[in-house]
Amino acid sequence: xxxxxxxxxxxxxxxxxxxxxxxxxxxxxxxxxxxxxxxxxxxxxxxxxxxxxxxxxxxxxxxxxxxxxxxxxxxxxxxxxxxxxxxxxxxxxxxxxxxxxxxxxxxxxxxxxxxxxxxxxxxxxxxxxxxxxxxxxxxxxxxxxxxxxxxxxxxxxxxxxxxxxxxxxxxxxxxxxxxxxxxxxxxxxxxxxxxxxxxxxxxxxxxxxxxxxxxxxxxxxxxxxxxxxxxxxxxxxxxxxxxxxxxxxxxxxxxxxxxxxxxxxxxxxxxxxxxxxxxxxxxxxxxxxxxxxxxxxxxxxxxxxxxxxxxxxxxxxxxxx
Amino acid sequence: xxxxxxxxxxxxxxxxxxxxxxxxxxxxxxxxxxxxxxxxxxxxxxxxxxxxxxxxxxxxxxxxxxxxxxxxxxxxxxxxxxxxxxxxxxxxxxxxxxxxxxxxxxxxxxxxxxxxxxxxxxxxxxxxxxxxxxxxxxxxxxxxxxxxxxxxxxxxxxxxxxxxxxxxxxxxxxxxxxxxxxxxxxxxxxxxxxxxxxxxxxxxxxxxxxxxxxxxxxxxxxxxxxxxxxxxxxxxxxxxxxxxxxxxxxxxxxxxxxxxxxxxxxxxxxxxxxxxxxxxxxxxxxxxxxxxxxxxxxxxxxxxxxxxxxxxxxxxxxxxxxxxxxxxxxxxxxxxxxxxxxxxxxxxxxxxxxxxxxxxxxxxxxxxxxxxxxx
Numbered sequence: 168x169x170x171x172x173x174x175x176x177x178x179x180x181x182x183x184x185x186x187x188x189x190x191x192x193x194x195x196x197x198x199x200x201x202x203x204x205x206x207x208x209x210x211x212x213x214x215x216x217x218x219x220x221x222x223x224x225x226x227x228x229x230x231x232x233x234x235x236x237x238x239x240x241x242x243x244x245x246x247x248x249x250x251x252x253x254x255x256x257x258x259x260x261x262x263x264x265x266x267x268x269x270x271x272x273x274x275x276x277x278x279x280x281x282x283x284x285x286x287x288x289x290x291x292x293x294x295x296x297x298x299x300x301x302x303x304x305x306x307x308x309x310x311x312x313x314x315x316x317x318x319x320x321x322x323x324x325x326x327x328x329x330x331x332x333x334x335x336x337x338x339x340x341x342x343x344x345x346x347x348x349x350x351x352x353x354x355x356x357x358x359x360x361x362x363x364x365x366x367x368x369x370x371x372x373x374x375x376x377x378x379x380x381x382x383x384x385x386x387x388x389x390x391x392x393x394x395x396x397x398x399x400x401x402x403x404x405x406x407x408x409x410x411x412x413x414x415x416x417x418x419x420x421x422x423x424x425x426x427x428x429x430x431x432x433x434x435x436x437x438x439x440x441x442x443x444x445x446x447x448x449x450x451x452x453x454x455x456x457x458x459x460x461x462x463x464x465x466x467x468x469x470x471x472x473x474x475x476x477x478x479x480x481x482x483x484x485x486x487x488x
Numbered sequence: 489x490x491x492x493x494x495x496x497x498x499x500x501x502x503x504x505x506x507x508x509x510x511x512x513x514x515x516x517x518x519x520x521x522x523x524x525x526x527x528x529x530x531x532x533x534x535x536x537x538x539x540x541x542x543x544x545x546x547x548x549x550x551x552x553x554x555x556x557x558x559x560x561x562x563x564x565x566x567x568x569x570x571x572x573x574x575x576x577x578x579x580x581x582x583x584x585x586x587x588x589x590x591x592x593x594x595x596x597x598x599x600x601x602x603x604x605x606x607x608x609x610x611x612x613x614x615x616x617x618x619x620x621x622x623x624x625x626x627x628x629x630x631x632x633x634x635x636x637x638x639x640x641x642x643x644x645x646x647x648x649x650x651x652x653x654x655x656x657x658x659x660x661x662x663x664x665x666x667x668x669x670x671x672x673x674x675x676x677x678x679x680x681x682x683x684x685x686x687x688x689x690x691x692x693x694x695x696x697x698x699x700x701x702x703x704x705x706x707x708x709x710x711x712x713x714x715x716x717x718x719x720x721x722x723x724x725x726x727x728x729x730x731x732x733x734x735x736x737x738x739x740x741x742x743x744x745x746x747x748x749x750x751x752x753x754x755x756x757x758x759x760x761x762x763x764x765x766x767x768x769x770x771x772x773x774x775x776x777x778x779x780x781x782x783x784x785x786x787x788x789x790x791x792x793x794x795x796x797x798x799x800x801x802x803x804x805x806x807x808x809x810x811x812x813x814x815x816x817x818x819x820x821x822x823x824x825x826x827x828x829x830x831x832x833x834x835x836x837x838x839x840x841x842x843x844x845x846x847x848x849x850x851x852x853x854x855x856x857x858x859x860x861x862x863x
Binding site: 181182185186189190193194196197198298302305306308309310311313314317318320321324325331332423425426429430433434441444445448456459460463464467468 | 525691692694695698699700702703704706707708710711713714789793796797800801803813816819820822825826829832835838839842843846847
């Protein structure tokens with residue numbers, strides 16, 4: 168097992184090279200750069216622009232730029248943000264937690280509701296409860312988060328129950344520590360609701376399908392035939408095995424803790440990584456886009472690795488090396 | 489006794505024969521017909537595509553028609569009752585702007601404008617070819633019929649949704665048309681040759697999968713030139729969506745091919761001297777057909793969602809063209825949205841189309857999978 172993990176980690180090296188190279192290429196291909204806008208500013212002299220160009224290394228050929236970036240990135244120096252005038256790593260660091268908080272809460276809530284409901288609906292296939300919950304699930308996975316976000320913002324304004332976007336109120340700085348927590352929680356409610364419902368819908372469908380598959384198996388029939396209580400059959404025999412595919416999904420969703428809410432963050436003005444990358448793409452803030460792409464991919468890969476390991480731990484049929 | 493037994497056996501044989509006559513497609517259709525939700529989804533799709541095909545004719549106004557006097561106008565729906573009494577023919581009242589700040593319009597109840605079919609209106613070209621000016625329904629000037637209200641320049645949202653459905657509903661089909669053959673070939677070659685080829689090909693597709701989908705979509709579309717026309721941009725966005733879609737699909741195909749190529753009939757085909765490409769294309773890939781159909785159906789909604797998200801942020805289809813996501817951009821300004829909530833209507837169409845595709849795709853999966861057949 169350990170050997171497998173180590174081997175997987177070694178596999179990561181060419182993959183990371185590929186990811187960074189492709190990211191770099193995409194960003195270089197996009198027309199115009201941040202300095203082009205500065206150059207239009209009459210206050211800034213040509214000399215200053217040239218100086219900036221040299222400082223950022225933009226006058227170097229492409230491969231040199233890439234290698235330079237890579238060498239710095241290994242030492243966790245992701246360059247400098249043109250737009251914010253701070254190191255990218257600071258910027259990412261300050262936004263990282265916001266995204267993780269939002270996604271983690273949504274993740275916990277989605278799992279806590281989806282798994283029991285999935286089990287419940289699988290036991291009552293095609294009943295009224297199953298059909299209506301399944302349909303809710305369909306609508307849930309089919310509603311773009313930017314639409315549900317806008318809709319909830321509209322409701323928030325009409326009712327006045329929730330703040331309209333953002334993460335803190337204007338008077339945040341003047342609040343005591345518990346007031347600040349409450350304030351952020353108040354702002355968190357709607358984003359968590361949107362991301363949570365989206366995750367819940369997919370998860371419930373998976374749980375239901377997986378349990379239905381297991382309930383068709385012979386050993387479930389055997390368990391029933393030997394007179395076990397239905398509750399024992401479901402909880403002890405069926406659900407435990409039906410959870411297997413969900414363990415993989417668990418790993419994948421860990422990978423999405425950073426990027427899962429990207430679209431919604433922009434609609435709700437939640438200052439996370441997703442909002443950062445959209446703003447940076449518009450402003451052509453090269454190194455910020457680059458770092459967000461790479462860090463987003465890293466978490467996804469990490470999630471996949473976790474999924475693999477968890478699956479191997481839980482399923483004795485899967486053996487590596 | 490013996491006779492009765494013979495008759496029973498004969499009947500059983502006949503029933504069995506009747507069963508065997510059914511082709512896989514017939515069996516699948518029989519199963520699909522039982523899946524009422526899937527059929528409902530299919531019906532919604534038929535209606536939506538019908539609306540997209542005849543958008544110019546069905547829309548009361550054209551794509552660019554702008555009534556500047558009536559910007560952010562609330563929906564005008566046909567009425568049957570007013571102060572003068574009941575009318576069996578639906579009608580509308582004309583309106584005038586009374587408060588530009590709060591966008592208040594007042595109705596003029598003195599005259600009814602009846603809703604008429606096949607009215608003469610703005611000239612257009614049906615399917616972009618046949619010059620026509622007849623619209624399916626409309627009202628006489630200066631009456632207006634805005635089912636879903638208007639946007640900031642007084643363009644009819646219902647008409648723009650109809651035109652936009654062409655973009656939103658074809659982008660998924662086109663993306664699938666690129667993704668599926670590409671993924672089939674890539675995954676087929678990778679699984680068939682295995683070993684080193686497989687290793688290299690799969691490492692590359694893993695890199696594509698490793699990116700967060702929306703991040704890659706966003707940064708790739710930022711590469712697109714901004715000066716190109718709507719149609720070019722539409723095709724470029726389609727290419728980007730396909731670029732994201734093929735990798736995951738090809739990995740699954742690879743897995744299937746890896747197991748299929750151990751089967752005797754593949755060995756037989758190889759022994760008969762067929763070249764590799766023929767073995768892959770004629771003997772292995774057809775076995776994946778039911779899986780491919782399902783993936784294609786379920787891949788379309790994700791392309792629709794991808795396009796609408798991109799267009800919503802202004803990276804996809806841009807003005808003056810319309811797509812459902814692009815139309816929703818108007819709603820992203822909260823003060824505007826609060827005064828004009830009807831700007832959310834395009835989103836309802838996105839949900840409708842995506843739900844319908846998902847329902848239909850899931851029904852199709854059950855129908856094509858023999859393990860899921862019920863009786």
